[in-house]
Amino acid sequence: MPLIDGDEFVLGDAWTGCDTYVFLPHDHVYERGEYWWEESSIEQMLDVSPPNVHYFFTVLSDSERDIAVHAEPVAERISETLASMPEADAAWWEDRLHVVGEPAFRLPGPVGLLTRGIGSEGFGIDRFQRIRGLGSSAWVNAYDEAIGWYRSRLQAVGHEPPYWNFESDRQDFMDTETVTEIEMWGPATADPGDDGVIDFEDRIIAQYHDVTVELPDAATMATFDTLEIEVLFECPDRNAIEFDNCGAWDYLAYTKLWDPESETWLEMARYITTYHRESWWVIDATHALAWLQEGGERTFRIEWAPSWNVQPTAITSTLRLSNRGKGYRPTQAIPLHQGGVFNADYNTREPVTVEVPNEAVHLELRAIITGHGADSRGCAEFCSHGHDFTIGTFNWRHVYSEAGTAQGCANRTGEGVPPNQYGTWWFGRGGWCPGEEVTPWVHDLDAHVSPGDSVESSYYGLYRGSSPASVGGDGNILMNSWLVVYE
Numbered sequence: 001m002p003l004i005d006g007d008e009f010v011l012g013d014a015w016t017g018c019d020t021y022v023f024l025p026h027d028h029v030y031e032r033g034e035y036w037w038e039e040s041s042i043e044q045m046l047d048v049s050p051p052n053v054h055y056f057f058t059v060l061s062d063s064e065r066d067i068a069v070h071a072e073p074v075a076e077r078i079s080e081t082l083a084s085m086p087e088a089d090a091a092w093w094e095d096r097l098h099v100v101g102e103p104a105f106r107l108p109g110p111v112g113l114l115t116r117g118i119g120s121e122g123f124g125i126d127r128f129q130r131i132r133g134l135g136s137s138a139w140v141n142a143y144d145e146a147i148g149w150y151r152s153r154l155q156a157v158g159h160e161p162p163y164w165n166f167e168s169d170r171q172d173f174m175d176t177e178t179v180t181e182i183e184m185w186g187p188a189t190a191d192p193g194d195d196g197v198i199d200f201e202d203r204i205i206a207q208y209h210d211v212t213v214e215l216p217d218a219a220t221m222a223t224f225d226t227l228e229i230e231v232l233f234e235c236p237d238r239n240a241i242e243f244d245n246c247g248a249w250d251y252l253a254y255t256k257l258w259d260p261e262s263e264t265w266l267e268m269a270r271y272i273t274t275y276h277r278e279s280w281w282v283i284d285a286t287h288a289l290a291w292l293q294e295g296g297e298r299t300f301r302i303e304w305a306p307s308w309n310v311q312p313t314a315i316t317s318t319l320r321l322s323n324r325g326k327g328y329r330p331t332q333a334i335p336l337h338q339g340g341v342f343n344a345d346y347n348t349r350e351p352v353t354v355e356v357p358n359e360a361v362h363l364e365l366r367a368i369i370t371g372h373g374a375d376s377r378g379c380a381e382f383c384s385h386g387h388d389f390t391i392g393t394f395n396w397r398h399v400y401s402e403a404g405t406a407q408g409c410a411n412r413t414g415e416g417v418p419p420n421q422y423g424t425w426w427f428g429r430g431g432w433c434p435g436e437e438v439t440p441w442v443h444d445l446d447a448h449v450s451p452g453d454s455v456e457s458s459y460y461g462l463y464r465g466s467s468p469a470s471v472g473g474d475g476n477i478l479m480n481s482w483l484v485v486y487e
Helices: 042-047 065-083 087-094 109-115 160-176 286-292 410-415
Strands: 020-025 053-058 097-099 123-125 131-133 138-144 149-152 179-185 208-217 226-234 252-259 264-272 279-284 295-303 313-322 330-341 352-355 362-372 385-391 394-399 441-444 454-463 476-486
Touching: 020 109, 020 160, 042 065, 053 065, 065 087, 065 097, 123 160, 160 279, 160 410, 179 208, 179 295, 208 313, 226 252, 226 264, 226 286, 252 286, 264 279, 264 286, 264 362, 286 330, 286 476, 330 352, 330 362, 330 454, 362 385, 362 394, 385 476, 394 441, 454 476
Parallel strands: 020 053, 053 097
Antiparallel strands: 020 123, 123 131, 138 149, 179 313, 208 295, 226 279, 226 313, 252 264, 252 295, 330 476, 352 454, 362 441, 362 476, 385 394, 385 454
């Protein structure tokens, strides 16, 4: 690629497998005629960028004249930004901020091809060598009343590379493990079409799907101390951008297990869908090993949209069974407390008494908690609610203080929140973020509860430190909690 300073950038020569690459067009598709480079801070983009990213500023044109109009000014702004930085930082970013010296429509190869088509809003190359879209660059601090939405800013794009790093680092760790994988639905197990072959389209489901899977026998299941559920959501049209292709809303999603004895679905894992973007989760569901220890044929449900607003999605879902050398495995998940409507009656509940088995060698509290809906206080999605557990001599209180903050979710792209969704993804929520897995709270009880004890567990929900009041609306807490027994 020719650069404006006369040099060339050759990706094959620069490739290390550790860097990411982002291509930024000057003329954003949602703001034709308003050049978002001019309204954006390069420094703010770099403030949220990891050090292993290269940025390429491309002029979305076939006219040489536009290089002088758009590329030369951004090159000057980059020079000014570098001059204001500490010397070491400036030296680092000088080699990673590139202004392309030829109109993008004239560029040969994939860069020119992408900018003339599906990559006209910008694109990137991640550490897996995959070409990635950049999503929506609308930013929370750039609301414009004239258009009723948020303007594009380079700062938004800076949140994309941290998420790519998160995905790559997670995969690196997964590759180190010895795991038994059981695909529940995907390329090998989806129902084939009329031709008898499982194609991509055969994996597309609109709302939920029940699958029956054969697990290893009880002796083999007893060798596992860890269970994760890996879930990949892909847009149904592989030849289109994510917007208006992937599901539009941040809905609750679950993996559940059918319990024939109680005739109920048991929650194994919870995650939240994105606003119009693809997503990939790996969720700890170790407590569910207690329900699966007999092995054999079991029925699971993968669910992610309400019946009144389905979201067709290509699904791959896999159980990951492993032994991490803990020295014990779950044998019971004893239900403790659940959530409910977050009002004055929320704490009208009795303590739960649990008889701890003599055979227990490890005990833990495990809770999955998220807040949803909106009463006049913004509860329980956007209000700061707290949760207080007491089990024996153990007490734990957690407050979702990030709920309602402007960037509570935007600040966590490096922890697994998919960035630049086509919606209000930035705002902090009460126990969740759009597109993120809901990580269970897990607490060791060994110092507080002993095998053979009869122990009492109590729980209270809190709003600003006190019991919630009834103010109208339908805010609610979705919670499942268990005392998990390991032997």
